[in-house]
Amino acid sequence: MFENLQDKLEGAFKNLKGQGKLTELNIAATVKDIRRALVDADVNYKIAKEFTDTIKDKALGENVLTAVSPGQLMVKIVSDELTQLMGGTASEINIKGNPAVILISGLQGSGKTTFSGKLANHIKTKLNKIPLLVACDVYRPAAIDQLKVLGEQIGVEVYTETENKNPVTIAQNAIAHAKQKGQNVVIVDTAGRLAVDEEMMAEIYNVKQAIQPQETLFVVDSMTGQDAVNTAKAFNDRINFDGVVLTKLDGDTRGGAALSIKYTVNKPIKFVSRGEKLIDTLDIFYPERMSQRILGMGDIVSFVEKAQEQFDEKEAQRLQKKIAKNQFDFEDFLQQINQIRKMGNIKDLLGMIPGVGKAVKDIDIDDSAFKKIEAIIFSMTVEERRNPDILNGKRRERIAKGSGNTIQEVNTFVKQFDQMKVMMKRMQSMGMGKR
Amino acid sequence: MGIFDKIFGKTKSSEEIIVEEKQLHDGLEKTKQGFFSKISKAVAGKSTVDIEFLDELEEILISSDVGLPTTIKIIDRLEVRVARDKYLNANELNNILKDEIGNILAENNTKDLPSFLPNTDKKPYVIMVVGVNGVGKTTTIGKLAYQFKKAGKEVLLGAGDTFRAAAVDQLTIWSERVGVQIVKQSMGSDPAAVAFDTVQSGVAKGVDIILLDTAGRLHNKQGLMDELSKIKKVMSKVIPDAPHEVLLVLDASTGQNALEQAKQFSAATQVTALALTKLDGTAKGGVILSIADEFKIPIKYIGLGEKMDQLQVFNRQAFIETLFE
The missing domain is CATH 1.20.120.140 (SRP54, nucleotide-binding domain)
Incomplete structure (x- = not known):
């Protein structure tokens, strides 16, 4: 009946005691794993290193009092920092102005034109303004036609000058056109360009100078690798953009470029874009989702979160003292059981720990053992619960009747409880010695 | 040679x-x-x-x-x-x-090619071009057509991207620029039907090389990948061993996801060659090495700009030598 009990309590006790503080040694392997995960997700090598080092230094010495290992806690800390770094201040798109002008920039194939269409639709349907799309890609074959088709699909006018090869004057004329027509947001789509193409970078700089946009957005493919840092920096140095748009997030890339770019230029990610359809495929940026996607250790993070929710540090210290003084009683025991239960099914909990999941799959862990124990404890008086030593034969007989057990079962339980207390005390002193 | x-x-x-x-x-x-x-x-x-x-x-x-x-x-x-x-x-x-x-x-069968032209006596020689969105498929087709034409070959383009706005127009402009023929249907028509028409028309016209464009698609979209398999299959109804080449176009600035692209496109279409585009940027192109290391697909072409003549056959020795210069 109580077969699993000892193991369970041992586990619960370990959880309470925790493993001391975060040290260089006990998180070394995890830091390596985290760095590897970041690099695999295309986070820039240097940034992955710098970022983990900074967080590690900050985290060292932090107490690990809960149900988690130092490594797991480290993962959680990194995940939080990642979320915070990518989030920062809220970043609404600025459409104040008459008309407001939004300049779209980026490399070839990053998805500027598709995004321009999506943004126009967003402004029209969600922000209830009248947008005007402007085709300033005078180089790529059929780029102007592409924007025209998109404009038609969403019922937004597209300003084009097929004979004009100068993006600066096209953009200027478009703004004049918008003023005349009462359109209040002008979206200027530009040609894709490489950051090293001096001529093209000068061109977009000139466009920006000429039209003084309220928003300059840098559109980047979420599949971009290590080069994201160079490109973002070069564009930012030249045109000082206001925000970033991450495209093609409906793919399976882990999107480390988002972190690299935010880290390098510290500009907010204003939109994420997924899919080729123009409607309902534009989303605001959720830093937490992105950090989980990049780090890819969501199971550990949610395990730590659950554990942190349930385990109370002060309570843990109080219990440690009680155990040390041999005052651990049935009430404390009951509390322990409740805490374990609050964390969910034991098997599920174990399953969340990477590597352990498979191992426990076939083992039958019976939660019902707790029920019997609870019944016995509930049948005790408060005095009995607090002073296990006063349980004489008469009291045990009453408890057995009250809980629907035989007196032998009650005796076994009390005996095991005593053994456990001894064991816990021994474990604790061992643990103390280690620290 | x-x-x-x-x-x-x-x-x-x-x-x-x-x-x-x-x-x-x-x-x-x-x-x-x-x-x-x-x-x-x-x-x-x-x-x-x-x-x-x-x-x-x-x-x-x-x-x-x-x-x-x-x-x-x-x-x-x-x-x-x-x-x-x-x-x-x-x-x-x-x-x-x-x-x-x-x-x-x-180790990955990447050989130094003597020229753009395929080593084959097949006529027409059918090349199907695939890849995710925005890697430069259409531009690469335009550049390849230019090289084939320059070498004296009859080339036919197939406008198989019937999905993206103005993709057909884009390829049409390339066909005019290079001076080669094109088979196209209206936007939104069945790409497999375009592929079938293109190959059939190529056979009838007796062209040397057919280049079929396809819509960009993310490799994790099963439906779209199935469509690609279907496009490939339909061509073999005209010529049993067509397409003779499936060219996967990769963007040099892409990170580790390029590996997944190579894997999934290979699964759907048995990719036979790679083209790496946009190598004229700051992207390092190191992705070539990881793909070479993992898949037995040779790298054939590299794109170095937007101009018609800015495509080269991949030359391993030259590539490495230039890097080490």
Whole structure:
């Protein structure tokens, strides 16, 4: 009946005691794993290193009092920092102005034109303004036609000058056109360009100078690798953009470029874009989702979160003292059981720990053992619960009747409880010695 | 090589070769600065491969998108070679490294192509071009058509991207620019039907090479990948072994996701060759090495700009030499 009990309590006790503080040694392997995960997700090598080092230094010495290992806690800390770094201040798109002008920039194939269409639709349907799309890609074959088709699909006018090869004057004329027509947001789509193409970078700089946009957005493919840092920096140095748009997030890339770019230029990610359809495929940026996607250790993070929710540090210290003084009683025991239960099914909990999941799959862990124990404890008086030593034969007989057990079962339980207390005390002193 | 020339016409003039080398050199200038010049620095004045050097090498490789497993493989091989052969100076270490990187490419059937023209007597020779959105499929087709035409071949384009706005127009402009024929239908029509028409028309016209464009698609969208398999299959109804080549276009600035792209597109269409585009940017193109390391698909072409003539056949030796210059 109580077969699993000892193991369970041992586990619960370990959880309470925790493993001391975060040290260089006990998180070394995890830091390596985290760095590897970041690099695999295309986070820039240097940034992955710098970022983990900074967080590690900050985290060292932090107490690990809960149900988690130092490594797991480290993962959680990194995940939080990642979320915070990518989030920062809220970043609404600025459409104040008459008309407001939004300049779209980026490399070839990053998805500027598709995004321009999506943004126009967003402004029209969600922000209830009248947008005007402007085709300033005078180089790529059929780029102007592409924007025209998109404009038609969403019922937004597209300003084009097929004979004009100068993006600066096209953009200027478009703004004049918008003023005349009462359109209040002008979206200027530009040609894709490489950051090293001096001529093209000068061109977009000139466009920006000429039209003084309220928003300059840098559109980047979420599949971009290590080069994201160079490109973002070069564009930012030249045109000082206001925000970033991450495209093609409906793919399976882990999107480390988002972190690299935010880290390098510290500009907010204003939109994420997924899919080729123009409607309902534009989303605001959720830093937490992105950090989980990049780090890819969501199971550990949610395990730590659950554990942190349930385990109370002060309570843990109080219990440690009680155990040390041999005052651990049935009430404390009951509390322990409740805490374990609050964390969910034991098997599920174990399953969340990477590597352990498979191992426990076939083992039958019976939660019902707790029920019997609870019944016995509930049948005790408060005095009995607090002073296990006063349980004489008469009291045990009453408890057995009250809980629907035989007196032998009650005796076994009390005996095991005593053994456990001894064991816990021994474990604790061992643990103390280690620290 | 002689055989190629007999079948497909004249060899390049020395002038053309000089222009190409300059392009490659210019395009890779940035790559080189970020890549191997650092190795020279790291190695300068050192007589052993110490941990510091290996760390630096790791950083250089990873920062070039080579990816962890391949980086580790290169480092391991370098250590084995150094233990066996020793080396005297930075130059020698550079050579060993060059060698090992070259080996990884060679192990993957990447051969130095003598020309753009396929080594084949198939007529028409059908090339299907696939890839994710925005990698430069249509531009690569335009550039390839230009090269084939220049070599005296009859080329037919198939506008198989009936999905993206104005994609058909884009390919049509290329066909006019290069002066080759095109088969197209209206936007939104069935791409498999376009593929069928193109091959059939190519056979009827007796063209030498058919280039079929397809819509960009993310490799994790099963429905779209199935569509690609279907497009491929329908062509074999006209010519049993068509398409003879499935060219996967990859963007040099793509990170580790390129591996997944290679994997999934291969699963759907048995990719036979790779083209790496946008190598004229700051992207390092190291992704080539991880793909070479993992898949047996040769790299055939590299894109170095938006102009018609800015496509080159991949030359392993030249590629590595230029990097190490």
